[in-house]
Amino acid sequence: MQELLETADDVRRSINDAEWEVRRDLAALYRLVALFGWDDLIFTHVTAKVPGENHFLINPYGMGFEDITASSLVKVDLQGRKVCDSPHEINPAGFIIHSCIHAARNDAKCVLHTHSLNGVAVSAQKKGLLPLSQFSYVAHTSLAYHDFEGFALDPDEQSRLVRDLGDKNYFILRNHGLLTVGSSIPLAFLNMHRLEAACTVQVRAQGAELNFIPDEVQARAHTESAADRAHKASLVWSGMLSRLERRNPGYDA
Numbered sequence: 001m002q003e004l005l006e007t008a009d010d011v012r013r014s015i016n017d018a019e020w021e022v023r024r025d026l027a028a029l030y031r032l033v034a035l036f037g038w039d040d041l042i043f044t045h046v047t048a049k050v051p052g053e054n055h056f057l058i059n060p061y062g063m064g065f066e067d068i069t070a071s072s073l074v075k076v077d078l079q080g081r082k083v084c085d086s087p088h089e090i091n092p093a094g095f096i097i098h099s100c101i102h103a104a105r106n107d108a109k110c111v112l113h114t115h116s117l118n119g120v121a122v123s124a125q126k127k128g129l130l131p132l133s134q135f136s137y138v139a140h141t142s143l144a145y146h147d148f149e150g151f152a153l154d155p156d157e158q159s160r161l162v163r164d165l166g167d168k169n170y171f172i173l174r175n176h177g178l179l180t181v182g183s184s185i186p187l188a189f190l191n192m193h194r195l196e197a198a199c200t201v202q203v204r205a206q207g208a209e210l211n212f213i214p215d216e217v218q219a220r221a222h223t224e225s226a227a228d229r230a231h232k233a234s235l236v237w238s239g240m241l242s243r244l245e246r247r248n249p250g251y252d253a
Contacts, residue, residue: 006068008071008253021072022048023071025048026048026185027069027072028240029184029188031068032063035248039064042065042087043160045093045113046113047060048109048110049097049110057074057173058076059090061178070251070253071253072088074086074088074089076099080092106163110181110182110183112180112188113179114178114252115177118202119196120202122202125175125223130202131212132201133204135198135201136213138194139170139191139226142170143168144163144172145164145172146165146172170191180192180195186237190232190233190236193205
């Protein structure tokens with residue numbers, strides 16, 4: 001334990017306050033993904049840009065999301081090379097998907113990807129996300145799709161991922177899972193909560209006759225202003241950190 005504490009202290013001393021804040025929030029987000037049951041053992045990823053650098057933070061491959069800490073996150077460049085000392089490796093599939101989105105979009109400060117059962121179930125449906133709930137009502141204002149090409153290990157797929165995502169913030173990877181983009185870590189979480197909830201409602205509702213949101217109502221859906229999104233996300237994030245402190249503290253080590 002003493003060795004781990006020294007390692008965490010070494011990481012903290014080696015970086016500035018802005019990076020440490022992002023590390024704490026990203027570690028918290030990983031633990032929230034586990035808390036909400038969105039994790040797939042060790043096989044999905046959340047990444048965040050390091051402020052003022054062309055680098056991003058990703059999870060140490062093999063560590064459970066509920067155990068990730070600020071100091072254990074791995075800093076890599078856009079080619080997937082580690083740029084700081086770390087005993088941990090990263091998953092190449094996470095690098096393939098996340099790095100191209102960070103590189104293509106300046107607003108992609110955080111990219112969150114899940115393989116939840118409900119999310120994958122909807123991603124496997126021909127018509128995708130249906131207009132069935134308030135959750136989907138919001139997600140449809142900024143929703144894109146990408147066809148399945150097998151395990152995300154081929155760099156050639158990156159250009160198609162970027163093309164299909166465009167400027168959208170909700171992304172369904174067909175037969176694969178869900179992805180959200182946020183201009184902050186709290187926003188990426190809020191977007192994923194909405195998208196996951198929309199998929200869960202859809203899977204549960206499909207056992208009965210469906211009542212679709214009328215086209216004319218869906219057409220009135222509007223994109224929230226950046227200020228409104230940021231305010232909602234900050235309120236949500238404060239509550240989520242309080243929940244973590246009660247249920248799984250220690251992410252800020």
